[in-house]
Amino acid sequence: MTSDADGGTEGFVLVDRPRPDVAVVTLNRTERMNSMAFDVMVPFRDALRQLGDDNDVRVVILTGAGRAFCSGADQSGERGRMPNIDGLTGVTVALRAMELLDDIIVTLRRLHQPVIAAVNGPAIGGGLCLALACDVRVAAESAFFRAAGINNGLTASELGLSYLLPRAVGTSRAAEIMLTGRDVDAVEAASIGLVSRVVPDDQLLDSCLETAADITRWSRPGVELTKRTLQDSLDAASLEQHMHAEGVGQLLVRLMTQNFEEAVAARKEKREPKFLD
Numbered sequence: 634m635t636s637d638a639d640g641g642t643e644g645f646v647l648v649d650r651p652r653p654d655v656a657v658v659t660l661n662r663t664e665r666m667n668s669m670a671f672d673v674m675v676p677f678r679d680a681l682r683q684l685g686d687d688n689d690v691r692v693v694i695l696t697g698a699g700r701a702f703c704s705g706a707d708q709s710g711e712r713g714r715m716p717n718i719d720g721l722t723g724v725t726v727a728l729r730a731m732e733l734l735d736d737i738i739v740t741l742r743r744l745h746q747p748v749i750a751a752v753n754g755p756a757i758g759g760g761l762c763l764a765l766a767c768d769v770r771v772a773a774e775s776a777f778f779r780a781a782g783i784n785n786g787l788t789a790s791e792l793g794l795s796y797l798l799p800r801a802v803g804t805s806r807a808a809e810i811m812l813t814g815r816d817v818d819a820v821e822a823a824s825i826g827l828v829s830r831v832v833p834d835d836q837l838l839d840s841c842l843e844t845a846a847d848i849t850r851w852s853r854p855g856v857e858l859t860k861r862t863l864q865d866s867l868d869a870a871s872l873e874q875h876m877h878a879e880g881v882g883q884l885l886v887r888l889m890t891q892n893f894e895e896a897v898a899a900r901k902e903k904r905e906p907k908f909l910d
Contacts, residue, residue, distance in 0.1 A: 647659040655845045703760030753834065757779045761794065763792075855892065
């Protein structure tokens with residue numbers, strides 16, 4: 634099933650359901666390498682919000698159409714129109730534009746469902762930020778990553794990049810990648826932990842669907858709380874404080890469901906567990 638997230642008028646964002654519990658969101662403006670024009674990003678944000686409210690969807694996969702994942706800022710001069718800006722000055726419009734793009738990063742992080750980035754090609758500037766906002770990243774062999782702000786005479790720090798990248802690859806590697814603006818190919822990205830693995834281009838989506846299937850085997854609250862605690866750990870003030878939060882989540886699922894008992898029984902009976910929560 635394929636649908637246009639913006640109601641079918643442009644088709645710049647597609648949502649497919651290859652399985653009932655998995656949604657694949659595809660940025661679909663191939664002639665501009667899926668750049669972050671407003672007429673792409675507004676329906677993208679709206680699609681994410683809709684999926685977050687869809688209780689049938691357990692995992693979201695984000696990818697790009699054609700040869701690119703996302704090339705970052707649209708430099709064509711035809712960036713589309715921001716919504717709700719009538720009567721605003723240029724400075725305020727710029728602030729609203731920044732808020733819109735920031736909101737997409739935050740929305741990806743806040744989704745109940747884990748998000749897998751299927752990085753099918755270049756992830757440049759804001760495209761790198763989108764990939765980092767996902768919970769799992771898998772790269773095609775042709776993928777590469779670039780913190781492109783510095784190449785454009787600006788800062789490389791945008792859309793959470795200076796927060797998320799050091800936490801993914803360490804501070805020294807993040808600084809070198811951001812300050813030089815160099816390309817990081819898929820093999821290097823896997824070696825430094827920027828992506829989980831590299832697969833042939835024609836196997837990328839199938840590989841991500843396999844990971845999604847591995848995730849959806851488990852209980853919904855178990856998966857959602859694991860995502861939440863992983864993200865909370867980035868801001869934890871101390872190990873002790875974070876372990877307390879982990880423990881509360883673990884106790885919640887242990888005491889409020891029969892998942893543990895079902896898992897033990899399934900192992901004894903040599904079958905897959907069936908979690909009913």
